[in-house]
Amino acid sequence: MERLAxxxxxxxxxxxxxxxxxxxxxxxxxAHPTADVIYNxxxxxHPTMSLATVYKTLDALKKADLVHELSxxxxxxxxDANMKSHPHMVCLHCNKVYDLHTSTLDDAINNLQSETDFxxxxxxxxFYGICSGCKTATLS
Amino acid sequence: MERLAxxxxxxxxxxxxxxxxxxxxxxxxxAHPTADVIYNxxxxxHPTMSLATVYKTLDALKKADLVHELSxxxxxxxxDANMKSHPHMVCLHCNKVYDLHTSTLDDAINNLQSETDFxxxxxxxxFYGICSGCKTATLS
DNA sequence: ATGGATGCAAAGTGTTTGCAGCCAG
DNA sequence: CTGGCTGCAAACACTTTGCATCCAT
Numbered sequence: 001m002e003r004l005a006x007x008x009x010x011x012x013x014x015x016x017x018x019x020x021x022x023x024x025x026x027x028x029x030x031a032h033p034t035a036d037v038i039y040n041x042x043x044x045x046h047p048t049m050s051l052a053t054v055y056k057t058l059d060a061l062k063k064a065d066l067v068h069e070l071s072x073x074x075x076x077x078x079x080d081a082n083m084k085s086h087p088h089m090v091c092l093h094c095n096k097v098y099d100l101h102t103s104t105l106d107d108a109i110n111n112l113q114s115e116t117d118f119x120x121x122x123x124x125x126x127f128y129g130i131c132s133g134c135k136t137a138t139l140s
Numbered sequence: 141m142e143r144l145a146x147x148x149x150x151x152x153x154x155x156x157x158x159x160x161x162x163x164x165x166x167x168x169x170x171a172h173p174t175a176d177v178i179y180n181x182x183x184x185x186h187p188t189m190s191l192a193t194v195y196k197t198l199d200a201l202k203k204a205d206l207v208h209e210l211s212x213x214x215x216x217x218x219x220d221a222n223m224k225s226h227p228h229m230v231c232l233h234c235n236k237v238y239d240l241h242t243s244t245l246d247d248a249i250n251n252l253q254s255e256t257d258f259x260x261x262x263x264x265x266x267f268y269g270i271c272s273g274c275k276t277a278t279l280s
Numbered sequence: 281a282t283g284g285a286t287g288c289a290a291a292g293t294g295t296t297t298g299c300a301g302c303c304a305g
Numbered sequence: 306c307t308g309g310c311t312g313c314a315a316a317c318a319c320t321t322t323g324c325a326t327c328c329a330t
Binding site: 119131 | 231242244251252257258262263266267270275
Binding site for chain 4: 154155156174175176191192195196199216217
């Protein structure tokens with residue numbers, strides 16, 4: 001977790017045990033947890049942790065460009081420490097959120113930009129459907 | 141607005157003045173208003189209209205597949221009566237939301253589907269940036 | 281006539297804020 | 306030492322719900 005502390009420092013964020021813990025949870029998962037999930041995951045090891053601190057920390061990380069916030073449907077916000085901008089696939093059956101690392105869309109988006117004279121600074125792309133795991137499971 | 145009443149009837153929704161009014165607002169704009177904006181737009185002509193009714197009606201329309209709900213950033217939900225699935229461009233400067241009617245992305249999304257073995261049922265695609273109007277205005 | 285819709289107020293949810301005490305730098 | 310962080314509780318904004326009344330069918 002040395003590395004994480006370095007990253008925080010580089011962003012001029014004070015390194016506190018809470019911040020390290022929260023960032024670590026996000027850094028080590030691809031499950032895109034909500035603030036509440038993070039809070040509950042840390043309660044055991046950090047009994048004094050408060051939900052407000054989780055929110056404040058996520059906000060700080062967001063502003064420092066260390067995490068992305070995902071807004072998927074009505075649910076509460078989910079967070080992703082993978083900063084490479086990428087589309088997400090939301091399985092409507094198991095509710096998992098998959099990262100999609102592909103360049104399949106890149107060309108099309110570039111074309112769009114010139115077609116529309118709109119300067120695209122960031123994207124939020126969500127695909128909703130059924131993941132391959134659930135498709136197989138549903139057959140039974 | 142005969143036509144709108146027909147559409148509601150076809151969806152087995154009772155046709156009330158409130159529903160017609162709310163649907164009409166959405167049907168005749170591309171501004172993607174929030175529930176609150178719709179409510180305020182109708183207060184003058186429908187003094188007894190309540191915000192709860194707007195929400196309930198939007199919910200009914202959503203369930204009847206007559207409107208889409210957009211979740212853009214932190215703001216409250218915005219609504220779109222244009223049911224043809226399409227990406228949205230959000231101008232970070234003037235905060236307007238533009239509909240994007242193009243097939244530029246279609247092929248790429250189809251490819252994605254086969255690449256990933258994920259069955260895509262719907263998409264939510266938002267581009268954030270600066271619209272051409274604001275780009276020009278910013279030059280001055 | 282009757283089941284669903286309205287509209288008020290109250291409750292709910294996720295998130296944010298105020299502030300006193302605390303700790304990293 | 307000092308400004309920023311924590312953590313509690315209270316406040317907040319948006320949305321939903323309960324319920325008595327009303328109205329479209």
